[in-house]
Amino acid sequence: MRVPMPRGPISTAVAEVLRGAVRDLPALDLPDPEDASGVLEDDDVQLALWMLHQLHYDDFDGGAAALEWDPALIALRRGLEDLLLADLRERTADVVEAARAEDGGPGLAERLFTMVDSFDGAGTSTLLQREATAEQFAEHLVHRSIYNLRETDPQVFAMPRLPGRAQVAMAELVYDEYGAGRPDRRHSLLFAEAMEACGLDPTPGAYVDVLPATTLVIVNVMHLFALRRDLVAASVGHYGAFEATSSAPSQRASNGAERLGLDQRVRDYFDEHVEADAVHEQLVFRDVCEAVVEADPDQEELVLLGAASCLVVEDAAAAPVVEAWQADRSSLLAPAAQEAS
Amino acid sequence: MTERTKSVRLTPCPDGPILVRGADEVVDEDGVAHPVTRAVVALCRCDMSQRMPWCDGTHRAAARARINREAKQ
Numbered sequence: 001m002r003v004p005m006p007r008g009p010i011s012t013a014v015a016e017v018l019r020g021a022v023r024d025l026p027a028l029d030l031p032d033p034e035d036a037s038g039v040l041e042d043d044d045v046q047l048a049l050w051m052l053h054q055l056h057y058d059d060f061d062g063g064a065a066a067l068e069w070d071p072a073l074i075a076l077r078r079g080l081e082d083l084l085l086a087d088l089r090e091r092t093a094d095v096v097e098a099a100r101a102e103d104g105g106p107g108l109a110e111r112l113f114t115m116v117d118s119f120d121g122a123g124t125s126t127l128l129q130r131e132a133t134a135e136q137f138a139e140h141l142v143h144r145s146i147y148n149l150r151e152t153d154p155q156v157f158a159m160p161r162l163p164g165r166a167q168v169a170m171a172e173l174v175y176d177e178y179g180a181g182r183p184d185r186r187h188s189l190l191f192a193e194a195m196e197a198c199g200l201d202p203t204p205g206a207y208v209d210v211l212p213a214t215t216l217v218i219v220n221v222m223h224l225f226a227l228r229r230d231l232v233a234a235s236v237g238h239y240g241a242f243e244a245t246s247s248a249p250s251q252r253a254s255n256g257a258e259r260l261g262l263d264q265r266v267r268d269y270f271d272e273h274v275e276a277d278a279v280h281e282q283l284v285f286r287d288v289c290e291a292v293v294e295a296d297p298d299q300e301e302l303v304l305l306g307a308a309s310c311l312v313v314e315d316a317a318a319a320p321v322v323e324a325w326q327a328d329r330s331s332l333l334a335p336a337a338q339e340a341s
Numbered sequence: 342m343t344e345r346t347k348s349v350r351l352t353p354c355p356d357g358p359i360l361v362r363g364a365d366e367v368v369d370e371d372g373v374a375h376p377v378t379r380a381v382v383a384l385c386r387c388d389m390s391q392r393m394p395w396c397d398g399t400h401r402a403a404a405r406a407r408i409n410r411e412a413k414q
């Protein structure tokens with residue numbers, strides 16, 4: 001994969017190591033985790049974190065496969081993840097508080113659904129349904145490509161760390177995401193085909209240079225939760241909220257694709273998610289999250305943190321897109337001059 | 342045939358659909374058979390789905406309306 005254009009000192013240092021230009025990271029000054037506000041929108045931090053997590057999937061052009069477990073890169077990643085986690089904890093505090101258990105009150109799955117249903121966030125799907133142009137629809141696909149071209153891959157990193165009963169439901173869900181036995185129905189492939197139908201490049205990472213921090217953080221938070229064993233409960237909470245905010249927006253996106261007369265493959269991706277995610281939200285909240293907390297009640301706080309983080313991050317991702325479209329601007333970053341290579 | 346011996350399992354979700362495991366098809370009120378293409382499917386119980394017989398998440402509109410009402414009080 002091509003090394004992205006850096007956006008500040010941290011991503012520059014990471015990019016240099018990844019492309020094999022230098023062997024060692026320079027000493028870097030990271031912000032204090034006590035003062036992590038704004039990390040979610042920090043382009044330098046989010047791009048650096050995105051690159052470091054990509055090492056678990058792919059080599060970067062010029063870099064060695066051994067970099068995946070390079071101790072200095074892992075140490076930096078851990079530092080950046082701690083910053084992101086601190087920012088998320090602060091931003092989700094109220095939502096988590098409102099979802100805490102009360103004696104004789106509703107069970108965990110009910111409280112999780114209530115959390116999602118009472119979260120009032122910006123969303124792009126109403127615009128997609130009613131008024132977005134074909135160009136804006138394509139922009140939407142470019143933003144979502146950061147995750148949808150590797151749909152469910154991040155969450156699968158969490159699977160071996162889950163208690164047995166949770167693994168059963170995860171396996172049912174993941175079977176669906178990976179095509180339910182049909183290679184041509186893998187969700188990541190359906191998304192790639194939708195992109196192609198809109199004249200877009202479906203190679204993972206192809207658009208990273210035009211994606212703002214608030215889009216990169218969508219997957220960074222998935223990797224943060226799924227790759228750290230102590231945060232696995234947050235990973236399933238996040239996954240549940242993600243699936244529970246998919247059916248209705250997918251229906252609206254499908255309606256928008258129909259209104260715009262887009263290729264059937266675009267509608268196909270979204271139609272599949274209306275139905276599949278109405279199942280998946282039940283599986284994750286009821287079978288996975290409840291099993292995790294049943295096995296260890298202390299994990300409930302993390303499940304709630306994960307779910308709330310998903311809502312906060314999706315809201316942060318959507319807000320600038322809605323703002324840009326309403327002002328008739330592109331929501332993507334201006335393409336930086338490609339490096340001379 | 343082994344397929345014939347498998348059992349169908351139903352799991353009702355409170356205020357939501359019924360999850361169905363192990364079915365090959367679902368026959369609706371009009372006798373139309375809908376093939377099951379995933380390991381677990383969700384059957385709509387609220388009659389509000391736009392994709393009957395499958396749940397499309399619309400049942401949560403009632404919960405959202407209640408939450409909005411309570412928030413306004």
Ligand code: FES
Nearest residue numbers: 385386387396400
């Ligand atoms: S039960 Fe979900 S839409 Fe009817």
Ligand SMILES: [Fe+2]
Nearest residue numbers: 151177187273
């Ligand atoms: Fe999917």
Ligand SMILES: [Fe+2]
Nearest residue numbers: 243276277280
């Ligand atoms: Fe899903």
